[in-house]
Amino acid sequence: MLxxxxxxxxxxxxxxxxxxxxxxxxxQLAPGGPDALFARNGRMSAEQLAAIRRSMGLDRPPHEQLxxxxxxxxxxxxxxxxxxxxxxxxxxxxxxxxxxxxxxAGLLISLxxxxxxxxxxxxxxxxxxxxxxxxxxxxxxxxxxxxxxLMLQLxxxxxxxxxxxxxxxxxxxxxxQDLLRHLTLPALTIAIGSIAGWSRYVRSSTLEQLSQDYVxxxxxxxxxxxxxxTGHVLRNSLIPLVTVVGIDVPLxxxxxxxxxxxxxxxxxxxxxYDALTVRDYPVLMGILVLGAALIIIGNLIADLVYGLLxxxxxxx
Amino acid sequence: xxLEVSAKSTPGDPGNRLAGxxxxxFTVNTVAPDxxxxxxRSPWSIAYSRFRRSKLALFGMVIIxxxxxxxxxxxxxxxxxxxxxxxxxxxxxPSEAHVLxxxxxxxxxxxxxxxxxxxxxxxxxxxxxxxxxxxxVVGTVSGFYGGWIDTLLMRFVDLMLAFPAIFLLLIMFAMxxxxxxxxxxxxxxxxxxxxxxxxxxxxxxxxxRDFVEAARSIGVPNGIIIRRHLLPNVxxxxxxxxxxxIAYAMLSEAALSFLGFGVPPETPTWGNMLNTARPYxxxxxxxxxxxxxxxxxxxxxxxxxxxxxxxxLDPRGRS
Numbered sequence: 001m002l003x004x005x006x007x008x009x010x011x012x013x014x015x016x017x018x019x020x021x022x023x024x025x026x027x028q029l030a031p032g033g034p035d036a037l038f039a040r041n042g043r044m045s046a047e048q049l050a051a052i053r054r055s056m057g058l059d060r061p062p063h064e065q066l067x068x069x070x071x072x073x074x075x076x077x078x079x080x081x082x083x084x085x086x087x088x089x090x091x092x093x094x095x096x097x098x099x100x101x102x103x104x105a106g107l108l109i110s111l112x113x114x115x116x117x118x119x120x121x122x123x124x125x126x127x128x129x130x131x132x133x134x135x136x137x138x139x140x141x142x143x144x145x146x147x148x149x150l151m152l153q154l155x156x157x158x159x160x161x162x163x164x165x166x167x168x169x170x171x172x173x174x175x176x177q178d179l180l181r182h183l184t185l186p187a188l189t190i191a192i193g194s195i196a197g198w199s200r201y202v203r204s205s206t207l208e209q210l211s212q213d214y215v216x217x218x219x220x221x222x223x224x225x226x227x228x229x230t231g232h233v234l235r236n237s238l239i240p241l242v243t244v245v246g247i248d249v250p251l252x253x254x255x256x257x258x259x260x261x262x263x264x265x266x267x268x269x270x271x272x273y274d275a276l277t278v279r280d281y282p283v284l285m286g287i288l289v290l291g292a293a294l295i296i297i298g299n300l301i302a303d304l305v306y307g308l309l310x311x312x313x314x315x316x
Numbered sequence: 317x318x319l320e321v322s323a324k325s326t327p328g329d330p331g332n333r334l335a336g337x338x339x340x341x342f343t344v345n346t347v348a349p350d351x352x353x354x355x356x357r358s359p360w361s362i363a364y365s366r367f368r369r370s371k372l373a374l375f376g377m378v379i380i381x382x383x384x385x386x387x388x389x390x391x392x393x394x395x396x397x398x399x400x401x402x403x404x405x406x407x408x409x410p411s412e413a414h415v416l417x418x419x420x421x422x423x424x425x426x427x428x429x430x431x432x433x434x435x436x437x438x439x440x441x442x443x444x445x446x447x448x449x450x451x452x453v454v455g456t457v458s459g460f461y462g463g464w465i466d467t468l469l470m471r472f473v474d475l476m477l478a479f480p481a482i483f484l485l486l487i488m489f490a491m492x493x494x495x496x497x498x499x500x501x502x503x504x505x506x507x508x509x510x511x512x513x514x515x516x517x518x519x520x521x522x523x524x525r526d527f528v529e530a531a532r533s534i535g536v537p538n539g540i541i542i543r544r545h546l547l548p549n550v551x552x553x554x555x556x557x558x559x560x561x562i563a564y565a566m567l568s569e570a571a572l573s574f575l576g577f578g579v580p581p582e583t584p585t586w587g588n589m590l591n592t593a594r595p596y597x598x599x600x601x602x603x604x605x606x607x608x609x610x611x612x613x614x615x616x617x618x619x620x621x622x623x624x625x626x627x628x629l630d631p632r633g634r635s
Contacts, residue, residue: 018475026484030491142563142615144570147590147608150597158598254482258571272483273575276490284487291480299478 001307008303012296017070019292023285024069028062030281073289079282083275088286092268096290098168099267101179102259103252105187110194111245117195118202119229119237125207133199140196145255149189149262156185166264186263190255194248201244205237212236239309246302253291366628373624379617383610387433394427398584407600417602419592425603429610432584436566436611439500439585443565446504448511448558455515455550456542460523466516473509481506482571489577496579499572503565511557518550552629559622563615570611586611 044052050059057065072078078088117137121130140148157165164170164182209215210233218228257269264270268287275283367373386393395415396402401422405411408418416425458469485502492498522528523546531541572578573587581588586607593603 014471015474015478018471019478022475022479026487138616138619139612142567142619143612144567144574144587144590144608146571146574147604147611150590150594150604150608154597154601154604250477250480253480254571257482257486258574261575272486276486276575276577279490281487284483284490288480288483288487291483292478295478295480 001311004307005304008300012300015296016293019289019296020070020073021066023289023292024066026288027281027285078286078289081275081280081283083278083280083283088282091283092271092286092290095267095271098265099256099260099269101183102186102190102265102267103256105183106190106194106252106255107245109187109191110198113191113195114198114202114241117199119206119234121199121203122206122210130203133203137196137200140192143192145189145193146258146262148192149186149259152185152189153262168266186259186265189262190252190259193251193255197248198241198244202237202241205240206233209233209236235309239306242302242306242309246299246305249298250295253294363625363628367624370624370627372620373628376617376620376624379613380621383433383614383617384437387430387437390427390430390434394424394430396424396427398427398431399423399582400427407596407603409600410602416606417600419589419603420596425589425606428584428589429586429606432586432589432607433610433614435496435579435583435585436569436587436614439496439503439569439579440562440566442500443503443507443569444558444561446501447506447508447561447565448554449508450504451508451511451557452515452547452554454508455512456519456547458512459516459519460538460542460546462520462523469512470516473512476506477509482568485568485572486575486577489572494572494577494580496583499569499578503568507561507564507568511554511561514553514557515550518553519546522546522549552626555629556622556626559618559625563618563622566611566615566618 053059057068060068076089078092080086081088081091084091117133121133124130153165156163163184165185168179168182170178170182215228215233218232219225223231253269256267257272259265260267260269261273268290272284272287274280275287390398402414402418402424403422405414405418406422407420408414408422410417414424414426416429418424419428454469454473458466485506488502489498528541528545531545569578569585570587570590573585574591576588576591578587579585581592589607590604593600593607597604
């Protein structure tokens with residue numbers, strides 16, 4: 001098991017390195033170079049420009065710059081924001097927790113809903129409940145995430161006024177209840193795609209388990225249906241779900257950008273969007289690298305958890 | 317008593333068959349003539365009849381055909397021009413004159429929906445085709461030649477999968493601006509990975525089979541082996557992957573355009589119509605509902621067709 005963990009972690013490091021290199025190349029590709037914003041500023045003198053270029057390290061040979069960039073990343077230094085003149089890592093660190101809250105809420109909702117819907121659908125295959133949830137999940141997968149968010153906003157916030165339409169807290173609020181009210185619609189929006197996809201997965205995986213021999217043995221042993229389900233079937237059908245969850249992490253990042261834009265949620269996604277509009281490249285690169293790192297870590301955790309649940313795959 | 321043997325291609329050579337089934341390539345009937353085995357049907361006709369049995373897939377096919385025709389003939393059936401402005405009816409509610417209302421410049425929403433569908437569909441299909449092409453090339457080279465190029469390409473695939481595509485695309489379009497063509501190109505460049513992996517896996521296993529060795533031993537060049545013997549086996553995966561990629565590309569284009577970094581707003585697509593509708597969605601909600609609903613229905617239809625094709629082309633299904 002330990003060797004499996006070590007192997008997976010070791011495989012991830014070149015990936016992280018590759019991402020750092022690629023993002024560096026990207027930054028160089030920006031029209032006008034990384035110092036474009038300053039170069040375009042007509043009021044700068046030549047010496048000021050040269051000084052800025054020196055401070056950004058642009059006068060050093062490319063491989064030195066690359067090395068500096070990579071070492072900086074691993075030390076947590078992602079450069080300085082063009083628009084806020086603060087270290088990028090600070091700018092991101094301010095909003096990152098908000099995105100984590102959103103994603104965690106979405107994940108929780110997705111997991112619980114997918115399990116409930118999937119298992120209930122599997123207990124009576126092709127019944128009414130199954131058909132309805134199947135159709136709804138097709139719909140949920142086909143919908144653009146941001147459109148769903150807009151519709152939720154329109155219905156529950158604007159027309160019905162039940163829930164706040166934007167932001168993370170009310171101007172005067174700050175309580176947990178306030179947070180939860182603001183969290184509801186965005187979390188639901190970010191979760192809908194996953195609910196749709198995972199519930200179908202849980203359904204087919206549970207159906208597969210229910211036809212296995214051990215279920216028949218358990219039943220003939222006299223176990224209650226409930227014990228069979230929770231004690232045996234549930235655990236085995238959860239296993240493939242773990243991989244699906246891990247693979248869906250990139251989807252969550254995409255969803256975060258779109259959802260946070262729709263609901264003005266002050267998170268990493270909206271920071272990305274704001275930075276886009278002002279072409280704040282260091283922030284953009286920082287979020288890109290962070291996002292990629294999250295994906296890699298997500299996959300890693302998924303593999304490790306899978307190894308825990310099903311030790312057979314560690315024997316390679 | 318009569319012995320009937322219907323000749324087919326030799327067992328195991330999928331030169332003109334679909335993936336996988338390794339059953340005997342001939343039928344033997346030793347009983348009376350009225351129980352003679354029917355002539356062999358091509359795998360395509362088998363798949364076709366299986367496809368027709370799925371109501372959802374047929375439904376999807378009908379919908380998507382209607383949509384495509386409607387957008388292709390938008391010039392004929394749209395009540396107004398694509399950019400025709402009605403100055404007296406800016407952000408108007410749905411009325412007799414404008415069935416779905418008008419947008420912020422006075423353009424008829426329904427007409428824009430029809431014209432916008434053209435671009436949305438074009439972008440989606442174009443991106444899917446590009447991604448299929450890249451996927452086939454990478455998968456073929458990787459699976460057939462193996463060795464270091466295989467390792468290199470698969471590491472590259474891992475790298476591409478680790479990047480959050482939307483961030484990358486947004487940054488690129490922010491840097492260089494976007495156009496219909498660049499959106500098509502870049503969407504295609506980011507969605508070929510799954511197909512490449514599948515093709516690589518299939519080729520790796522097929523490469524070792526006897527019929528490939530037989531072909532090699534009589535001097536068939538590699539290119540012909542790939543084209544005639546290996547590629548037809550992955551046709552099913554290619555078709556399904558392309559179809560589902562169309563759906564995925566449509567949603568991606570919508571997301572990019574919604575954020576303002578997809579197709580520029582002069583050319584309507586369903587995605588950027590949602591973007592321009594955003595400030596007005598409280599007063600004229602139909603402007604936000606309509607493009608999104610059309611998108612959802614289109615993607616739904618394509619998904620049904622894609623799933624139907626996958627089930628129909630699956631060699632393990634019943635016929």
